[in-house]
Amino acid sequence: MKRTRARAALAATLVVAGGLTACSTASSTTDGTVTISIVEFQKSRIDSIKKVLPGFEAEMKKQGKDIKVTLVADVLTDDQFKTKLTQQLIAGEAPDVIDMGDSLVPGFAGAGYLTPLDDYLNEWDGWDHYFPQFKEAMVRQDGHIYALVHDTQVQNLFYRKDILTELGVDTSQPDTWEDLIARLVTLKEKTGGTPIVVPAGSAWGGSTWTEGFLPILGGTDTDFYSLETGKWDLESDGWAAVFDLYGELYAKDLLPVQDLENPNPWEPTKYVKFPAGEIQVAAQGTSGWKFDWGTNGAAPIPELETKVDTWQYPALQSGDKPFGWSGLGSSFAIPEKSQHKDEAMLLAQYLSSGEPLAEQLVTSGAASPRDDLADVKPYADEPKLLQAGEDLATSVYVPTGDGSEQIAQAVASATELIISGEADGAQAYAAFVEDATDLLGPNLVK
Structure with a gap:
């Protein structure tokens, strides 16, 4: 696998090629800049996230927030990712936003490694656009939501x-x-x-x-x-x-x-x-x-x-x-020990909305768990994904657990x-x- 570092001149987004061995890079500087990190371990997702992160930083700048994002990127198997992420969560060194398959959420949430997202979601206007069965399915056995689903099959x-x-x-x-x-x-x-x-x-x-x-x-x-x-x-x-x-x-x-x-x-x-x-x-x-x-x-x-x-x-x-x-696909979760949970959630919400989400869905060949992406390019140009999105309105999903x-x-x-x-x-x-x-x-x- 070829690993590269994005040049700062092109975007204020650093790609850490060393992957999951790097600890969380969340930090604040004296000038008010907050740096947070997000981890991706699949090549297609790495490419799509790298493409949309500069837009997040620019949008935050418009809102008066100076937030920089470090992309922790390495291509790993599912088992390798789970093993290394477990080690980082135990050590309190996991990235601030974790893109993980839904099957990993119950175990990490049950162990107390993930932050409940309920309050963030209830205050977010994007939450109203999620299909009801997914909103219900994200709730874990203790009644809380620990990861925001951003794609589905x-x-x-x-x-x-x-x-x-x-x-x-x-x-x-x-x-x-x-x-x-x-x-x-x-x-x-x-x-x-x-x-x-x-x-x-x-x-x-x-x-x-x-x-x-x-x-x-x-x-x-x-x-x-x-x-x-x-x-x-x-x-x-x-x-x-x-x-x-x-x-x-x-x-x-x-x-x-x-x-x-x-x-x-x-x-x-x-x-x-x-x-x-x-x-x-x-x-x-x-x-x-x-x-x-x-x-x-x-x-x-x-x-x-x-x-x-x-x-x-x-x-x-x-x-x-x-x-x-x-089925629930991939989700954005925030470690309980993250030092910048508010900024991490802003990133998760941005990546789960509009064009950034449309870009990721097309790259991964997935359907949207939201009802408002049919007119958003490039998702709008994918008739089979659009049909899958329509099917979601009447689809069946039964949450499972341990x-x-x-x-x-x-x-x-x-x-x-x-x-x-x-x-x-x-x-x-x-x-x-x-x-x-x-x-x-x-x-x-x-």
Whole structure:
């Protein structure tokens, strides 16, 4: 990775190439200048934040505030970032604004490392523009908000509209899984292949839960986890229904089982067979338009927006309506030990609004958690992101908490039993309950 320092002559923003080993640079000078820091660990986010920080400093100058920002930038894996950030938070040396995935927030907040943001948000006019489900989802078990979400994904079923049309298969929104499975069977008969990929099994890791099982479960059953008690209800109705669905997809030979047992199952499925049209339906989030199949993605599909479209998840139980599943993406948090929390929050709010936010969303291929970005460029020029933003108004999201990693492990193991032919849906569900109960322990199970 190439690391550079932004020149002071171009912007009063210093990029610390040494990354997370640097301590917080928050400081004040005798002339009233306040210097704060923000950390980014993904290349695309580093580039977009670097681009908009000078605008923040200029805007603060207009308001009579002399605030300089140091960008702590290094490209790290998720695990490396979590490890180093944990060390810094413990030592009280973390940057003043931390851009982190939402999955990290509960642990750091529960340990007392993050500042509650409730008062700041209640006084901020931008807060009124957040979709209600995200405002609710940001609230943690103690009733406080510790991180401001600034991007999100809508999980849908992407499908090869060109292939289905060519084969004479209905491309309208399927209302039920029965309807969709009938189309998948037709596709199998016409192509001889396995037409749908939904993350399943152990090789896909935690994504079997977050990108495969959870979106289907959440649209069917919202009582599987209680934010109030912090407990998981393993007898809630939706679990068995989703395992039965996986079992049916396997029994009808609709899943690419050999590929799912590949060490990197997303490569032969999403990066080879879906672009080639050999798999016609794939569970995927909004970022697929950019990072998977876009022009600069992992496996570009020429004329992508003509050839590919999305369905919402069809209903799994009688009476349900098709839905999109939305997940919290990245969030801005402020360490409890930051010396300049007010200035840090001003930066977080600026980056979560208007053109600065639009710039970041387009770079990361994400949807806006706000309802007021449809006319803001460059976001306004991205029709698929705009459509995802519209879907957010009616999307489903169920907050979870402690035990998510254990649930993910148990779901991966149980779906592995299905795709290996060792269990049907009911047997896999029974194995899941036993495994999850053991992994979670009595304090986290209803």
